[in-house]
Structure formats: C-alpha cells, structure tokens
Amino acid sequence: MEAVGAGFWELEVATGKVEADARTHELMGLARDGSMTFDSGLDLVDPQQAERVAAASAAALRGENGGRYHMEFRTGGRHGQPVRWVESRAQAFFDAAGKATHLAGVSVDITARKQAESERETLVRQASASEAQLRLVMNALPVLVSFVTADERYGFVNKAYEEWFGITQEQLRGRVVREVIGEAAYERLGPFVRRGLAGETFSFEQYAVPYRLGGSRDMKASFVPQRRADGRVEGYVAMLQDITGLRRLERERDQLMRREAQAHAEAEAARARLARFVESAPAALGTVRGPHHVLELVNPRYQALMGRHRPLLGRPMAEAAPEVVAQGFVQLFDTVYRTGEPFFVEGMAAKLDL
Numbered sequence: 001m002e003a004v005g006a007g008f009w010e011l012e013v014a015t016g017k018v019e020a021d022a023r024t025h026e027l028m029g030l031a032r033d034g035s036m037t038f039d040s041g042l043d044l045v046d047p048q049q050a051e052r053v054a055a056a057s058a059a060a061l062r063g064e065n066g067g068r069y070h071m072e073f074r075t076g077g078r079h080g081q082p083v084r085w086v087e088s089r090a091q092a093f094f095d096a097a098g099k100a101t102h103l104a105g106v107s108v109d110i111t112a113r114k115q116a117e118s119e120r121e122t123l124v125r126q127a128s129a130s131e132a133q134l135r136l137v138m139n140a141l142p143v144l145v146s147f148v149t150a151d152e153r154y155g156f157v158n159k160a161y162e163e164w165f166g167i168t169q170e171q172l173r174g175r176v177v178r179e180v181i182g183e184a185a186y187e188r189l190g191p192f193v194r195r196g197l198a199g200e201t202f203s204f205e206q207y208a209v210p211y212r213l214g215g216s217r218d219m220k221a222s223f224v225p226q227r228r229a230d231g232r233v234e235g236y237v238a239m240l241q242d243i244t245g246l247r248r249l250e251r252e253r254d255q256l257m258r259r260e261a262q263a264h265a266e267a268e269a270a271r272a273r274l275a276r277f278v279e280s281a282p283a284a285l286g287t288v289r290g291p292h293h294v295l296e297l298v299n300p301r302y303q304a305l306m307g308r309h310r311p312l313l314g315r316p317m318a319e320a321a322p323e324v325v326a327q328g329f330v331q332l333f334d335t336v337y338r339t340g341e342p343f344f345v346e347g348m349a350a351k352l353d354l
Contacts, residue, residue: 011038011090011103013061027107029081046074060092061100067092069105072114085114144240147226150197152177155235164242165213182212196223196236207247218244292316293333307354323353 007024011017018036025032028044038057042050053071060069069090076083090105144164147156157172165172165180177193178186186193188209195202203222210216220243225236275297278285284302288295295312306312312320318330327350336343 006106006108008106009090009104011057013100013102024107027075027084027086027109029076029078029084044075044078049073057103060090061103063092063094063098063100067094067100069103072110083111084109085111144238144242146238146240147235148177148193148196148238149235150233152193152197154180165211167213180212182210184210185212192221192223196225196238197233199225199227199233201225205243217242218247286312288317288333291334291337292318293330293337295320305352307352321352324350327351 005023007021007027009018009020009024012019016038018038018041020028020036022032025034025036028036028041030036030044042054045053050073053073056069056071059065060067069088069092072085072087074083075081075086086107087110088105088107090103092100093102093104095101142160144160145156145158146154146161149155153174153176154172155174157169159169161172162168167180172180178190181189188206192202192204201224203220205218205220207218208216209219220241222239223236224239225233228234274287278287278297278299281299281301284299284305286295286298286302294314294316296314298306298312303310303312306321310320317333318325321329324330329350332343335341
C-alpha cells in the first residue's frame with residue numbers, strides 16, 4: 001500500500017469507529033495521531049459530496065452491488081490543509097445473519113489525475129468554442145470550402161455547399177465526392193482530386209463542368225493538402241468559387257467591345273468616304289460639327305471661296321470667318337443645328353474679307 005501511496009482504513013459498523021493508517025489521516029486532512037469515526041470522517045469531505053459518500057457507504061452496508069463501495073471526493077481546505085481529490089474503494093463484510101460488521105478499504109490521492117481531467121475538459125471546451133467560431137466564419141464565406149478525406153469523402157462542407165447542390169451540410173458529410181458531383185463532373189475533376197490527395201498544392205479553373213446537381217458551372221478552385229504528424233496526407237482543403245456569372249459578364253463585355261470597335265471602324269470608313277466625296281465634289285463643300293459649328297471637312301473649292309489665307313479646319317465658323325456673323329449666317333447655322341431641319345437657298349449673297 002505504501003508503495004503506491006495508498007492508505008488503509010476499516011470501519012467498525014457497530015461503534016462507527018474508523019481505524020486508519022497515517023496515509024489515510026493525511027488524505028483526509030487529519031493529524032497522524034487523531035482519532036476518526038464515520039461521522040467525523042464524513043465532516044472532512046467536501047459538503048457538496050458528503051451526502052453522496054454517505055449514501056454509497058450505506059448501500060454497500062446493505063449488501064448492494066455485492067457490498068462494494070467506490071467513491072471519488074474532495075477533502076481538505078480547512079485550517080490550511082491542501083485540497084485533495086481522493087478515490088476510495090472498500091468491501092463490506094457480513095456476519096452469519098447477513099448483517100454488516102465491517103467496511104474495509106483503501107484510499108489513494110487522485111488530485112493530479114483530476115487536475116489533468118479538468119485541464120483536458122477546459123481544452124475541449126476551448127477547442128469546441130474555436131471550432132464553433134471557425135464554422136461560423138466558414139459558413140459566412142461566399143465561396144465553397146470543404147475538407148476531402150483520403151478516401152475521397154466530404155469530411156466537412158460549409159453552408160455554401162447547400163446553395164450549390166441543394167443538399168444540407170449534414171447530408172453531404174461522409175458522402176463520396178464522385179457520388180455527389182456525378183460521373184460526368186468527376187471525369188473532369190477526378191484528376192485534380194487525386195493530385196490533392198497526392199499532397200500537391202495548386203489552383204485551377206474549369207469551365208462548363210456538368211455537375212449532377214446544380215447544373216453546368218464555371219469554377220475556380222484551390223487545393224491545399226493536410227498532413228499528419230508523420231507526413232502522410234489525410235486529405236485536402238478545397239476552396240471553390242462559382243465564376244459562371246463572372247465569365248458571362250466577361251463574355252458580354254468582350255462582345256460589347258467588339259461591337260464598339262466595329263461601330264468605330266464603320267464610322268471611320270463612313271467619314272473617309274465622306275471626305276473623299278467632299279474632296280472630289282465639283283462645288284464648294286464643307287461640313288461643321290457641334291453647337292459652335294466647327295469646320296471638320298472643306299474641299300479645295302470651299303477653301304478658295306473662303307480665301308486661301310484663312311485657316312479653316314478645326315475652327316468655329318464665327319472665328320474662321322468673323323465677317324459673316326453680322327450677316328446672319330451663324331444664326332442660320334444655329335437654327336439648323338437646333339431644329340434639325342435642312343435649309344436650302346439659291347443665290348444668297350455674302351460679303352467676305354478676301
């Protein structure tokens with residue numbers, strides 16, 4: 001008993017007296033030379049546990065459970081005594097009439113074990129809280145996050161998987177990837193799954209993947225392997241982003257840019273044709289643009305008419321030929337620009353400063 005740090009004790013039922021060795025006294029928080037009875041010993045037990053200790057002792061003395069007694073309880077904490085956790089086991093002995101005469105047992109200090117259990121429980125609670133927080137964050141992400149095990153099963157999936165496949169997280173966990181995504185999609189994605197389980201970290205894109213559930217999708221993915229302490233791959237973390245909408249917008253943008261480029265090319269071609277027409281016309285021709293009637297095109301006959309000394313192109317009419325303002329020509333241009341209605345005239349006189 002001494003070798004394992006155990007104390008021996010024996011209760012005489014008739015008198016309530018307890019015979020105990022020095023180690024038992026120490027575990028109970030008594031002086032080595034102090035006497036002890038069942039009731040005084042019970043007073044040394046934590047008040048929150050004393051009632052259960054008394055009930056277990058009474059049950060053993062009634063012969064329940066073969067007369068065996070087993071309890072764990074706290075002692076000490078009085079008069080500067082250290083608080084200890086004690087495990088006590090005993091066996092009741094009975095006379096010929098079946099009446100209990102003695103309860104003999106041993107007690108050991110389990111304080112270290114209880115502290116370790118308490119620390120472990122604290123760590124478990126902390127880990128559970130951290131896991132709950134992690135799940136909350138994962139479920140809030142707009143991308144699909146999963147852990148795929150070495151046997152190609154979903155060990156974890158976040159909330160986004162429910163929206164993608166229309167199946168709850170609980171229904172997805174533990175299911176084989178191939179079964180969930182379907183044969184056609186697995187034929188495309190299976191090689192990437194095997195690369196992830198081989199321990200490779202990589203990213204990739206696949207377009208028009210024919211998923212069994214959720215339809216055809218464009219997707220972008222990153223795989224990160226998870227290894228055990230010995231280096232073996234136990235699975236990989238996958239992050240998938242549905243880029244179907246993004247790709248559609250990109251295609252629409254590209255189509256719009258092509259249409260704009262085509263329209264610009266057609267406008268330039270039309271402008272070039274107009275320029276050739278104006279240049280070769282047998283009469284004086286010119287074009288203006290905007291509310292200020294900026295001269296854009298003039299042929300040689302128009303330049304000669306206005307005076308070869310005048311710089312015309314790129315200048316408003318009122319600036320290129322200021323003398324025509326007072327003659328009402330600019331006002332006439334204003335009316336045509338504002339109303340969009342053509343104006344035709346023959347033989348209208350104009351005085352130019354040549």
